Amino acid sequence: MSPLSKVAAIILAFIFVLMMLATIFVPAPYAQQFRDVPNAAPSSAHPLGTDALGRDSLSRLVYGTRVSLLLAPAAALLSTVIAALLGIAAGLLGGWIERAILTVTDLSLALPWLFLLLTVRAMLPLDVSPMLSVVIAFAIMGMLGWQASVRVICAAVRGIRDSDFLLLARSTGCTPARLLLRHVAPNLRPLFYAQFWISIPLFILTEANLSILGLGVMEPMPSWGNLLRGFEDFSSLAANPWRLVPLILLVIVVMCFQLVLPSPEVTP
Amino acid sequence: MIKDNPNTTLFRQTFRRLLSLVCLCVSGAFCSATLVRFAPGYGVQERELDPRFSAQSLEALRQKQMAHEGLPGFYLHYIAALARGDFGESDSLKRPVRQLLRERLPVTANSVVRGLGIAWLAAASLASFGLASRGWLYQATSTAFSSLLLSLPSAVVAMLAVYLRTPVFCAIAVVVFPRLHRYIRTLLVRSYDQPHVLAARTRGLGNAVIFWRHVVPIAAPPLLALLGVSFAIAFGAAIPIEALCDSPGVGQLAWQAALSRDLPLIVNVTLVICFVMLAANSLADFAGRALAQNTQ
Numbered sequence: 103m104s105p106l107s108k109v110a111a112i113i114l115a116f117i118f119v120l121m122m123l124a125t126i127f128v129p130a131p132y133a134q135q136f137r138d139v140p141n142a143a144p145s146s147a148h149p150l151g152t153d154a155l156g157r158d159s160l161s162r163l164v165y166g167t168r169v170s171l172l173l174a175p176a177a178a179l180l181s182t183v184i185a186a187l188l189g190i191a192a193g194l195l196g197g198w199i200e201r202a203i204l205t206v207t208d209l210s211l212a213l214p215w216l217f218l219l220l221t222v223r224a225m226l227p228l229d230v231s232p233m234l235s236v237v238i239a240f241a242i243m244g245m246l247g248w249q250a251s252v253r254v255i256c257a258a259v260r261g262i263r264d265s266d267f268l269l270l271a272r273s274t275g276c277t278p279a280r281l282l283l284r285h286v287a288p289n290l291r292p293l294f295y296a297q298f299w300i301s302i303p304l305f306i307l308t309e310a311n312l313s314i315l316g317l318g319v320m321e322p323m324p325s326w327g328n329l330l331r332g333f334e335d336f337s338s339l340a341a342n343p344w345r346l347v348p349l350i351l352l353v354i355v356v357m358c359f360q361l362v363l364p365s366p367e368v369t370p
Numbered sequence: 371m372i373k374d375n376p377n378t379t380l381f382r383q384t385f386r387r388l389l390s391l392v393c394l395c396v397s398g399a400f401c402s403a404t405l406v407r408f409a410p411g412y413g414v415q416e417r418e419l420d421p422r423f424s425a426q427s428l429e430a431l432r433q434k435q436m437a438h439e440g441l442p443g444f445y446l447h448y449i450a451a452l453a454r455g456d457f458g459e460s461d462s463l464k465r466p467v468r469q470l471l472r473e474r475l476p477v478t479a480n481s482v483v484r485g486l487g488i489a490w491l492a493a494a495s496l497a498s499f500g501l502a503s504r505g506w507l508y509q510a511t512s513t514a515f516s517s518l519l520l521s522l523p524s525a526v527v528a529m530l531a532v533y534l535r536t537p538v539f540c541a542i543a544v545v546v547f548p549r550l551h552r553y554i555r556t557l558l559v560r561s562y563d564q565p566h567v568l569a570a571r572t573r574g575l576g577n578a579v580i581f582w583r584h585v586v587p588i589a590a591p592p593l594l595a596l597l598g599v600s601f602a603i604a605f606g607a608a609i610p611i612e613a614l615c616d617s618p619g620v621g622q623l624a625w626q627a628a629l630s631r632d633l634p635l636i637v638n639v640t641l642v643i644c645f646v647m648l649a650a651n652s653l654a655d656f657a658g659r660a661l662a663q664n665t666q
Binding site: 215216220224225303314316317327330333337349352353356357 | 610632
């Protein structure tokens with residue numbers, strides 16, 4: 103791990119711990135309104151001011167970060183598990199199963215990611231509770247974000263399938279389950295980790311895009327996307343620079359995730 | 371041993387690619403039809419609640435609906451209509467989807483092509499410049515700059531474009547550029563580090579000659595594949611950008627359809643985009659293979 107990667111990992115860990123301990127130091131619950139001070143400037147009571155509805159911005163930022171930082175890894179885990187199952191099935195079984203899985207993968211890879219998300223999101227009810235909207239947004243991402251990983255995992259499994267050590271294990275009478283758990287899966291572990299880490303910043307940015315478009319996390323539940331919706335009036339940011347804090351935090355977190363990751367493979 | 375003619379191999383690969391394109395499109399159409407058929411609210415018509423319709427008219431409407439109630443009948447009707455170029459009617463805009471696509475697709479295509487042109491030019495120029503000056507300062511600056519752009523959601527770039535009054539294609543270029551720059555730089559560096567390039571350098575060939583005659587031919591096939599992928603990135607970026615910049619393209623149409631749960635519209639828009647993407651990827655793939663064969 104390079105020194106830069108270590109710094110990025112430390113920053114991520116710090117932000118993560120801060121978000122976990124959010125309830126201890128936030129000035130107010132994220133939905134509580136202070137109706138006498140809407141659009142307030144930073145003060146001792148509201149360190150990042152208040153939004154147009156009089157809600158404390160720091161509380162919303164902290165809780166919003168918690169939503170994004172907890173659920174993006176959950177969605178990444180879901181997509182990695184799906185990709186692992188499909189990739190291993192395609193790579194190990196081969197034949198028409200491999201062709202079918204790769205055809206479906208090709209079909210979904212051909213579609214721009216946001217088009218696919220919009221289509222599936224449109225199938226589901228939009229008038230749902232804020233908590234359910236959070237679950238729907240991240241569950242959709244988790245269930246649709248596996249395509250790119252399947253191809254990589256399938257190629258790796260294909261390599262392992264033809265390897266000598268697997269042939270030896272098979273010849274000694276290993277059961278398929280044992281082959282999979284003791285010989286195939288451990289060799290794919292670094293690949294799973296990489297796919298998992300690559301997915302997290304992608305899902306964070308996608309949630310932000312969806313929420314800005316009104317199809318992600320619903321109000322009053324805060325998320326980075328919801329907080330960035332305030333940027334629609336960019337001209338007011340010059341007078342209220344503290345409103346840039348959610349964007350700065352988002353950029354820092356996504357950049358840290360990118361720095362922690364190894365550089366991308368050239369396989370467009 | 372009889373060796374195949376390279377042209378025959380290329381023709382066979384093209385034929386296979388076309389066949390798989392057709393198969394993918396048919397399966398995509400089936401998926402779309404299934405999504406529409408099983409989506410919540412399918413078959414419920416707003417007109418049934420209109421008190422101005424008589425009982426007979428309502429019955430006629432229900433009979434018409436019943437004609438495609440069965441799943442095989444629905445699929446048959448849907449695929450037949452698609453083959454005729456009939457994408458149905460938008461529920462929210464009350465206009466034929468085909469007409470909407472005809473109006474909006476050129477707007478998005480124009481923005482995407484211009485945006486991609488700028489992004490490719492900028493990314494390729496910067497990567498080539500980086501090849502010439504491979505110092506740590508350049509590496510650090512370019513990496514930091516593209517990481518910063520990669521960390522910005524496309525919707526924020528769109529809002530910034532609205533504020534700065536820049537055209538939609540510029541915002542698309544800003545979103546696509548960092549992704550292209552990373553890949554192009556890595557591809558060029560990898561090609562530049564090949565042993566035959568080193569040999570050419572030791573023989574005293576000029577930088578320009580080395581670049582155009584030894585580096586570019588090796589990097590060209592994957593770069594063409596990247597061109598196909600970049601279309602998908604640009605079309606994806608077009609949704610938030612067109613929606614927030616109020617540009618009347620397909621991205622804005624898909625967003626409006628999603629917000630109003632206009633299923634026939636969004637599913638058919640997605641199907642058309644899927645076809646465009648597959649065609650672009652196939653073309654890029656075919657060109658890449660042909661080029662790789664020529665290079666060999």
